[in-house]
Amino acid sequence: MTNIWFVLTRLARDRSALIGLVLIGGLILTALLAPVLSTHPDDVFELHPSERLKPPGPAHWLGTDRMGADVYSRLLFGARITILIGVIAVGAALVIGVPIGLVAGYHHGWFSDLLMRVSDVFLAVPQVVLAIAIAQTLGPSLPNVILALSVTYWPWFARVVYAETRSLQKEVFIESTGALGASPWRLTVLHVLPNIASPIIVRASIGMGFTILTAAALGFLGLGPPPPTPEWGRTIAESREFLPDAWWYAAAPGLAIFLTVMGFNLLGDGLRDVLDPRLRRGTARDG
Amino acid sequence: MRLLALLLHRLAWFIPTLLGLLAVTFVISRVIPADPVALVAGETATPAQVEALRHDLGFDRPLPVQFLDYVVRLVRGDMGTSIFTRRPIVDDLTHRLPATIELTLAAMVVSVVIGIPLGVLSALWRNSLLDHTLRVVTVSGLAIASFWLGIMLQLLFAMRLGWTPLNGRLQGFPPRTITGFYLLDAALTWDWTTFGIALLHLALPAATLAFPALATLVRFTRAGVLDVMQSNFVLYERAMGLPRPVIIWKYILRSSLTSTVTQIGLLFGILLAGAVVTEAVFDWPGIGTYAVNSILRSDYNAVMGFTVWAGAIFIVVNLLVDVAHSLVDPRERTT
Numbered sequence: 001m002t003n004i005w006f007v008l009t010r011l012a013r014d015r016s017a018l019i020g021l022v023l024i025g026g027l028i029l030t031a032l033l034a035p036v037l038s039t040h041p042d043d044v045f046e047l048h049p050s051e052r053l054k055p056p057g058p059a060h061w062l063g064t065d066r067m068g069a070d071v072y073s074r075l076l077f078g079a080r081i082t083i084l085i086g087v088i089a090v091g092a093a094l095v096i097g098v099p100i101g102l103v104a105g106y107h108h109g110w111f112s113d114l115l116m117r118v119s120d121v122f123l124a125v126p127q128v129v130l131a132i133a134i135a136q137t138l139g140p141s142l143p144n145v146i147l148a149l150s151v152t153y154w155p156w157f158a159r160v161v162y163a164e165t166r167s168l169q170k171e172v173f174i175e176s177t178g179a180l181g182a183s184p185w186r187l188t189v190l191h192v193l194p195n196i197a198s199p200i201i202v203r204a205s206i207g208m209g210f211t212i213l214t215a216a217a218l219g220f221l222g223l224g225p226p227p228p229t230p231e232w233g234r235t236i237a238e239s240r241e242f243l244p245d246a247w248w249y250a251a252a253p254g255l256a257i258f259l260t261v262m263g264f265n266l267l268g269d270g271l272r273d274v275l276d277p278r279l280r281r282g283t284a285r286d287g
Numbered sequence: 288m289r290l291l292a293l294l295l296h297r298l299a300w301f302i303p304t305l306l307g308l309l310a311v312t313f314v315i316s317r318v319i320p321a322d323p324v325a326l327v328a329g330e331t332a333t334p335a336q337v338e339a340l341r342h343d344l345g346f347d348r349p350l351p352v353q354f355l356d357y358v359v360r361l362v363r364g365d366m367g368t369s370i371f372t373r374r375p376i377v378d379d380l381t382h383r384l385p386a387t388i389e390l391t392l393a394a395m396v397v398s399v400v401i402g403i404p405l406g407v408l409s410a411l412w413r414n415s416l417l418d419h420t421l422r423v424v425t426v427s428g429l430a431i432a433s434f435w436l437g438i439m440l441q442l443l444f445a446m447r448l449g450w451t452p453l454n455g456r457l458q459g460f461p462p463r464t465i466t467g468f469y470l471l472d473a474a475l476t477w478d479w480t481t482f483g484i485a486l487l488h489l490a491l492p493a494a495t496l497a498f499p500a501l502a503t504l505v506r507f508t509r510a511g512v513l514d515v516m517q518s519n520f521v522l523y524e525r526a527m528g529l530p531r532p533v534i535i536w537k538y539i540l541r542s543s544l545t546s547t548v549t550q551i552g553l554l555f556g557i558l559l560a561g562a563v564v565t566e567a568v569f570d571w572p573g574i575g576t577y578a579v580n581s582i583l584r585s586d587y588n589a590v591m592g593f594t595v596w597a598g599a600i601f602i603v604v605n606l607l608v609d610v611a612h613s614l615v616d617p618r619e620r621t622t
Contacts, residue, residue, distance in 0.1 A: 126560030
């Protein structure tokens with residue numbers, strides 16, 4: 001508990017990390033309270049032809065879309081999808097990547113080499129390219145997008161965990177624990193894993209931003225959850241035929257994606273500063 | 288001799304990686320789907336057609352045999368036929384590749400020419416107004432969805448102001464094909480009107496594609512320069528009383544920019560991945576638009592062909608960057 005408190009207070013002192021925390025907090029609140037905060041909660045899946053493409057005003061804060069639905073309300077419900085995709089996809093990538101990285105890092109041998117070569121293949125190709133292939137094979141739906149993203153993102157975790165495990169193995173406390181007779185299982189889970197948690201957490205935060213961006217791109221390409229789901233990327237694709245008149249229709253979801261991804265990136269940078277003093281910004285690796 | 292050994296060493300990694308990529312695409316296209324033949328045949332095929340195709344494609348044979356066959360076919364350059372264009376997918380992709388490369392290179396030039404000087408300035412004038420402004424720009428560059436940025440640029444510059452064309456690569460006839468790059472071909476044939484039109488068409492997509500790459504480059508250059516500025520030898524030169532311009536131009540920039548050169552190679556990956564979506568926004572006739580159109584038409588072979596093609600290009604570029612880096616940086620040659 002004291003540890004979490006320490007990290008939070010340190011984060012709050014860093015201006016950009018604080019902005020990140022606020023943005024993500026806002027996103028989570030938006031997603032949780034979408035039915036309460038939205039002005040037209042029933043509009044999200046319904047058709048109102050008479051209300052089509054109305055500009056922003058008192059009745060519709062961010063205007064209406066081609067179905068006559070309230071853009072603001074759809075945006076709020078879209079936040080739920082975004083969080084769902086980000087959390088499950090990154091979570092699954094974590095569950096696949098961390099054990100693989102630990103095993104490959106701890107054991108030396110052909111099996112470790114094989115595991116890392118497999119992850120290298122995934123890292124050698126842009127994520128969006130492989131995700132397109134998988135999503136196209138499985139068909140456009142929410143679970144398939146999540147699957148495509150987690151299958152293509154786990155190697156990042158495996159890489160980080162592998163490198164950290166390998167460098168930790170040379171530490172005296174790991175060697176001595178091994179010499180005292182701790183099993184490899186006990187050694188990796190109880191001693192290695194807690195010591196490499198920081199880079200994993202940082203990677204997860206940055207990965208959330210990255211995954212949400214790729215998910216939006218898949219949605220934009222028509223590989224995301226099918227309509228009338230208020231997914232942000234698809235909404236931008238739908239809005240294109242009504243430009244330049246219905247500018248709000250395209251602008252709003254893009255801004256939402258921007259703020260969300262920025263939140264996770266800023267938080268990731270801040271977490272890196274607090275958790276991993278070796279990479280602290282402001283010294284050598286400034287950015 | 289050492290260079291040859293290095294090349295062989297890198298090539299030894301290159302071929303397994305390429306085979307690995309093919310294994311991944313094989314699993315995606317043949318093992319994951321319930322019926323891969325139905326995917327290839329498209330939605331309109333009758334059951335009898337599907338069965339005939341299954342036998343024609345050899346999908347009724349054991350998986351290892353299929354994989355071997357898959358690799359052999361790809362090595363021969365056979366990716367199957369597009370059910371939409373009715374042409375070999377390799378021809379479609381080859382035909383469209385120059386457009387993608389032209390766009391990617393243009394974006395690379397923009398991000399390098401603007402990004403590196405800005406990164407250097409922001410390190411030299413650390414914590415100045417410029418540095419803070421640039422930090423906001425780089426954070427935004429990595430958070431913005433490129434397809435959205437593209438649409439917003441279209442909205443402003445093409446639809447509202449009318450300064451640039453909305454989309455496409457050229458209006459009217461393309462210049463005589465020499466290289467396939469319109470800008471270069473127009474310049475070589477001394478056709479400056481076409482050159483201007485092509486440049487205007489290129490402006491928005493190149494800017495869209497360049498933005499995230501530019502942000503990355505500013506970050507890395509700034510970090511690299513700061514790193515060197517804080518090193519002992521720079522401290523020593525300062526203590527010796529060398530003039531600041533000499534320290535900056537002769538010592539700091541030279542040693543910090545070698546690492547940036549590697550970054551430029553890695554940028555190609557960011558740009559290539561971004562090109563898929565950016566091309567779709569601007570209807571740019573490259574392999575990205577081809578992939579997106581194939582997705583919309585459920586042209587399964589074409590999507591998989593694109594994946595193999597893009598993946599292979601990416602691996603080849605990585606290999607070239609690796610080799611170039613070892614040539615530039617003498618420290619690498621000894622490892």
